[in-house]
Amino acid sequence: MNDLRFNVAQLLRDVVGAARRVEVAANLYELAPELSGDDRSRVLRGAVRMLNTNAGILVQGRLTGTATLACARCLEPVTTPLEVEIEELFRPTIDLLTGRAIVPEEEDRALWIDEHHILDLTEVVRQDALLAAPLNAVCSEACRGLCPTCGQNLNEGPCDCKPEPDPRWGPLTALLDDRDNDRADDQNV
Ligand SMILES: [Zn+2]
Ligand SMILES: [Zn+2]
CATH class of the missing domain: 2.40.160 (Porin)
Structure with missing residues (x-):
């Protein structure tokens, strides 16, 4: 007490x-x-x-x-x-x-x-x-946080969610998606 x-x-x-x-x-x-x-x-x-x-x-x-x-x-x-x-x-x-x-x-x-x-x-x-008490305490500066889609703790490993496509590339991505997903990713970077 x-x-x-x-x-x-x-x-x-x-x-x-x-x-x-x-x-x-x-x-x-x-x-x-x-x-x-x-x-x-x-x-x-x-x-x-x-x-x-x-x-x-x-x-x-x-x-x-x-x-x-x-x-x-x-x-x-x-x-x-x-x-x-x-x-x-x-x-x-x-x-x-x-x-x-x-x-x-x-x-x-x-x-x-x-x-x-x-x-x-x-x-x-x-x-x-x-x-x-600190407002933004983090477990480590490198903390990856939670996946915003499925809530998986990304420090424990990646989840199966696809990253959100960048809307600026939307039309192009859709076009290229039909052909080769991997190549489209390379070109978008
Ligand atoms: Zn953390
Ligand atoms: Zn996820």
């Missing part, structure tokens, strides 16, 4: 500029299963610094691990390094001295510190991990 919730009451009571370093380990499968393949034990690890500022708690840090994505060409799983940068300002929703509720200017409730002074990194880490 991920527990990315931290009680920051002490830090909020401290002077502006006070900071705390927190180790973070986030199970990627629970957080963003689309990045973890079938591996339920994959963990993003790192540390964040929590800084008391006038406006709230600034959280900065970096978590690293690996992600498994589908190859953009052949859809086979590809494992790539994942570096998740975090930099967010979390706002208090209660005044520590008076106990009064504050409505933060920040609209995103994922960035609100709750009334028990719990700062929850879960949603921020999840979103930053998704943003950090």
Whole structure:
């Protein structure tokens, strides 16, 4: 179970500029299963610094691990390094001295510190991990991808589909097809 919730009451009571370093380990499968393949034990690890500022708690840090994505060409799983940068300002929703509720200017409730002074990194880490994942991961630069007609993985060998004829050569190809397929191919190149 991920527990990315931290009680920051002490830090909020401290002077502006006070900071705390927190180790973070986030199970990627629970957080963003689309990045973890079938591996339920994959963990993003790192540390964040929590800084008391006038406006709230600034959280900065970096978590690293690996992600498994589908190859953009052949859809086979590809494992790539994942570096998740975090930099967010979390706002208090209660005044520590008076106990009064504050409505933060920040609209995103994922960035609100709750009334028990719990700062929850879960949603921020999840979103930053998704943003950090490469959009066009490929299993290899030489990946041949899938045949658009039959879906065969062309890295495993050619399929039986004929290549699409170039429409510019259509009439000529039709003419030559009657005679000799191989020769027509030679002339079209
Ligand atoms: Zn591939
Ligand atoms: Zn095919």
